[in-house]
Amino acid sequence: MLQRFFPFLVWLPLAKKSWKDDLIAGLTGTIIVIPQAVAFAIIAGLPPVYGFYTAMITPVIAALFGSSYHLISGPTTAISIVVFATVSEMADATTDIENYVALTLVLTAMAGLIQFAMGLARMGKLVNFVSHSVIIGFTAGAGVLIAFKQLQHVFGLEVPRGSSFYTILKTIILNIDQTNWYVFGVAIGTMLIAILVKKFIKPLSRFYMLIAMVLGSVLAYFLGGEANGIENVGEIPSSLPPFRIPAFSITNIQELSTGALTLALLGLIEAVAIARSIALSSHQRIDGNQEFKGQGLSNIVASFFSSYMGSGSFTRSGVNYQAGAKTPMSAIFAAIFLMVVLLLFSQYASFLPKSAMGGIILLVGYNLIDFHHIQQVFKSSGRELIVLGTTLFGALFFELETALFSGIGLSLFFYLEKTAKPNIAVLGTTKVHRFINVIRNPDVKECPQLKIVRIDGSIYFGALEVVSEFFANLYERGEVKHVLIVAKGINFIDLAGATWLAYEAKKWQQRGGGIYFSGLKIVSQQILKKGGFREEIGVENFYVDKATAIHAIFDKLDKKICENCKVRIFHEC
Known part of the structure; x- marks a missing residue:
């Protein structure tokens, strides 16, 4: 002390x-x-x-x-x-x-x-x-x-x-x-x-x-x-500092x-x-x-x-x-x-x-x-x-x-320019069920009903343009109804990011699907919890890891599509 x-x-x-x-x-x-x-x-x-x-x-x-x-x-x-x-x-x-x-x-x-x-x-x-x-x-x-x-x-x-x-x-x-x-x-x-x-x-x-x-x-x-x-x-003055208020x-x-x-x-x-x-x-x-x-x-x-x-x-x-x-x-x-x-x-x-x-x-x-x-x-x-x-x-x-x-x-x-462009990777799996970025290996396969993406970076006001554009394009293509966000790389979420996530989650839910999170850090969930956004998104949509998330999401997939699916990349398949 x-x-x-x-x-x-x-x-x-x-x-x-x-x-x-x-x-x-x-x-x-x-x-x-x-x-x-x-x-x-x-x-x-x-x-x-x-x-x-x-x-x-x-x-x-x-x-x-x-x-x-x-x-x-x-x-x-x-x-x-x-x-x-x-x-x-x-x-x-x-x-x-x-x-x-x-x-x-x-x-x-x-x-x-x-x-x-x-x-x-x-x-x-x-x-x-x-x-x-x-x-x-x-x-x-x-x-x-x-x-x-x-x-x-x-x-x-x-x-x-x-x-x-x-x-x-x-x-x-x-x-x-x-x-x-x-x-x-x-x-x-x-x-x-x-x-x-x-x-x-x-x-x-x-x-x-x-x-x-x-x-x-x-x-x-x-x-x-x-x-x-x-x-x-030159000449140096000879005096000490006087006290003066x-x-x-x-x-x-x-x-x-x-x-x-x-x-x-x-x-x-x-x-x-x-x-x-x-x-x-x-x-x-x-x-x-x-x-x-x-x-x-x-x-x-x-x-x-x-x-x-x-x-x-x-x-x-x-x-x-x-x-x-x-x-x-x-x-x-x-x-x-x-x-x-x-x-x-x-x-x-x-x-x-x-x-x-x-x-x-x-x-x-x-x-x-x-x-x-x-x-x-x-x-x-x-x-x-x-x-x-x-x-x-x-x-x-x-x-x-x-x-x-x-x-x-x-x-x-x-720095802001860099953080405003978080890396968003689409993940697929190999024969040994290992998730990797699809652009790194052309042999990886994706589930036709579930899109798995990894976000490396924070979801805050500066990054929303890039993140929201990715999800908007994904939504408009109409290929999938379910999106799992591998969230270990998300450092923090601000109020603007939380508001957008809640809105986006409801939009996908109205289509009959949803947005889910795996491995989201506790510190990144603070605003989601304090602002009530976690309840709006659905507490049940937050999972500890990918395996738990996929197991739960699998039950929500269209089983008619699953019957004719030739990919079968998950253990549950």
């Missing part, structure tokens, strides 16, 4: 053995988050210090109450953009910053409450509708996008803030002749150092990112540093409600998608409900400590996993290190070259592309490839949330 309410009690004992790995991963993550916190806060229309507040508070609460061992929460690009779009309609970030910040904190708290409520309502199963192909495509697209957004720091070129994938690529190509080769040398040098350390120096391989960034900084110094255009992260009011809640719901859903999908994508490699089981609660609590608490909306970060989570993190303790270490850096070492951390960081993130972006699984999807399923491609290219050319929703929507469409 304690572990249910305090999930960190599960992994805390593990951290006693893995704390060194978590420590290194946390330190590496701290270095990565410094420039990101500044950039994301500016995108959200907030002073840079609020990005640091979010990067210190959000990941700690999410780590303690979430389910993923590697997910790192905090400020993200997509969330920052939506925050700005929502709050800027009510306040101006340049002329009314106090009111802007106050509204942002209210928005964060509201979104967190929605997320937490969804977790309590056990709506975590919603993430099951995010298919494997969507995760792979989203991960790959985000990896490419993350890498391309670092190209300005790799080539030393000016790229407009918030530029799209296409704009970045076009800007780099058109201005490639203006490349700052000192900056390029630091970025590529840092990346090569990371690759070499990881591949060839096994004792230090888990420190490869940290070693690469330190040596990259040294390389930048020897190449002339800022004198040759090698830009550093959000300005809740009826007006603010009403005006921010739509934006809060959008942010809540986007944040949850983003966080769980990232957690699941990393789980493909770590083989960890992700609890969607617990992740909802963790994300919700992190944003609720963050709003009281001057932090704005956060979610899972692809970059920092990828770095965290690749740096060797074993438990969520790495996220807590990262937050602690960030506090220490801001208080004691901000003047030193400010010397980190953006190009060195860019080289590392290029490597992280590449590692997020799962070439093995992409190849599997390419070979195995055209539909899954379409879902993967839509999600991947959506991430590159549209917003991340658009890519996710498009991939999810398309995968659901394909």
